[in-house]
Amino acid sequence: MADDSTALTDVVDELKDASEGKETVEVGQLxxxxxxxxxxPALAVLPLMELTPLGGIPGFPTALALLVGLLALRMLLGYEHFWAPNWLRKRTLDTDKVLKSxxxxxxxxxxxxxxLQARLSRIAGATxxxxxxxxILCLCFSVPPLEVVPFATSAPMIVISIFGLALLYRDGLLMLLGFIGAGIAAFAGASYFLGG
Incomplete structure (x- = not known):
């Protein structure tokens, strides 16, 4: 078990709390x-939203990839807090769809x-x-062109979520699986677009 045995469930509950009591919810509130x-938690949960009913909204996977990419970039640069442009923060989602998700x-x-639990924690360390x-940034760049292929955006989002879970639980084994998954996704994407 992880140190907090309800770590991810607590995050899901916070998203629910941020959405309830309104007709629409702003992305910024989430x-x-x-x-x-x-x-x-953000890199674990946000990509999974693509697998929910929200993922069927045209353009949502690309907007989600942009948000996840911004988070990954800020993490890479060492910022402690999230940031997203105001136009993305102000974008609204139907509360019923968010709550269903x-x-x-x-x-x-x-x-x-x-x-999940802490394993091989050094692999999930700073480097x-x-x-x-x-x-993750490379995977986010792959999402917009994949929107033309049904369900194809799910693959990079699942891999990103694996990385997020590895960070949340300090799970180096899961981090390794994320790298392997990214390699498989890159190979499959290249094969598809190159017609091989």
Missing amino acids: IDALDQRGYG VEWLRPVSRWIDDK GQKVACVV
Whole structure:
């Protein structure tokens, strides 16, 4: 178990709390809810939103990739807090869709909380984090062209989420799996677009 056995579930609950009681929720409100817990939870949860009903909204995967890329860049540069441009923070999402997405994530987060733990922590240390940030940025750049292929944006988002979980739990084994997943995603993407 991780030090906090409900780490990811707590993050999902905070997203729910930030969304309830409104007809729409601003992206900035979700960012602020995640900012309290740091980069690991944000990089773990935000990419998974692409797998929920929100992922079906045209342009959402690209906007999500932009946000995740900004977070990874700030982490790489050593900033403690999140930042997103005002036009992205002010973008609104239907609260019902956000809450449905959060409810979809809840059992997933409970399962993850139960399974992950700190392992091979040195791999998930400062150097591993910087390399992961660079890989995450590359994965984010791959999302916009993949939107033309049904369900293709899910692959890079899942890999990014693996990196986020590795950071959240200080799990070096999961970090290694993230690097392997990124390599597989890059190979599959290149093969598809090069017609091989």
